[in-house]
Amino acid sequence: MPLESSRFRQEGFHDVKDDDARRSPPRPQARSPRKSAAPARQAPVSARAAFPFSAIVGQAEMKLAILIAAVDPTVGGVLVFGDRGTGKSTAVRSLAALLPRIPVVEGCPYNCDPASPQGLCPRCGAQATGKSPKAKLVPVPVVDLPLGATEDRVVGALDLEKALTRGEKAFEPGMLARANRGFLYIDEVNLLEDHLVDLLIDVAASGENLVEREGLSVRHPARFVLVGSGNPEEGELRPQLLDRFGLSVEVSTPKDLADRIAVVRRRDEFERDPAAFAVAWKREEDRIRKRIVSARERLPKTNVPDATLEQAARLCMRLGTDGLRAELTLIRAARALAALDGDADVSTEHLRRVAPASLRHRLRRDPLDEVGSTSRIERALQEQLGP
Secondary structure (H helix, E strand, O other): OOOOOOOOOOOOOOOOHHHHHHHOOOOOOOOOHHHHHHHHHHHHHHHOOOOOHHHOOOOHHHHHHHHHHHHOHHHOOEEEEEOOOOOHHHHHHOHHHHOOOEEEEOOOOOOOOOOOHHHOOHHHHHHOOOOOOOEEEEOOOEEEOOOOOOHHHHHEEEOHHHHHHOOOOOEEEOHHHHOOOOEEEEEOHHHOOHHHHHHHHHHHHHOEEEEEEOOEEEEEEOOOEEEEEEOHHHOOOOHHHHOOOOEEEEEOOOOOHHHHHHHHHHHHHHHHOHHHHHHHOHHHHHHHHHHHHHHHHHHHHOEOOHHHHHHHHHHHHHHOOOOOHHHHHHHHHHHHHHHHHOOOEOOHHHHHHHHHHHHOOOOOOOOOOOOOHHHHHHHHHHHHHOO
8 A cells, every 4th residue: 555655864774765756757657547546656656666565674673573563563653763873764664574464455445354244444344245255465554644634535535526426414524533553653753733632542442433414424544653753853652652562672873894884885785776786685685574474473382381471470470561462461471472483482682672662751750860761671680680
């Protein structure tokens, strides 16, 4: 599905897909307008090359968190905070080309899964009369939510064209519909307007989008992985929305000279010839894609021993996290990591690797403790699990 455009910052890691589209010659029009209408909307996706996920230098925690969310969407999304120009947007947008295609009901605006009758939208449910709906494979949707988006664009609204020309009350789906079974990405999420934050909190909690306006009452599935990025210097995220992110990742500017040189070299090679760069990294991209598919297959069979579950609960109690969402996220992330590693059981080593991302945004602020949340987690891990 096509990606929604967002404002791209002019920096070393900025996304160049819009620039590529402007430099590319216009595609010839098909003879039949009816046949060319659908491909015309799909053209931007095929014409723009995404920077390969495997070519991103460093930022191991960020890449691992994104892979975990791709393996198990129930982890609850990823929040990436850090310096400008550190590859946050690049990593998220590379998901569209990295993830394997998914089956959807043909013609459904909500990407309904033909293999899951319980999760069908009202339209697909009404058409399913004992026979399997016609399906097709499409890329996993990765939808950009711009900061200035109106509520109608996000949740959907009355289809004015049908209302004016035919006198019909029809629903025009919004971004939440297109993001169903995919990823909803918000750049500068800490600058998002409050009314959109409230809306996302409700949808993220229920997995459904309810629209009631202009005499319409529409309910449709809206289950997506929420991914946000931002710079902490520009403001903090509201606690209610922060709690909806399963993993929180901190990224920083590379300090190693070799890494900085590699970043500049790879980005320059990509901008000079995106197609050739993608071919050079295709084998590594295929390897990661197969790793994700295998991990998804192993995930239901991955076991969490009682001893590991007890360690997770003790760690959360030691850190004083509120509620039980911290334990649930920690266990889900560790299980997804074990599936990625090909392990049958979740070990304390898996807990250790995902604990900072799972817990750093769930700690209470201690005015008497001058160290940051990451240092507090590492200290608690050493005290409980050993160095």
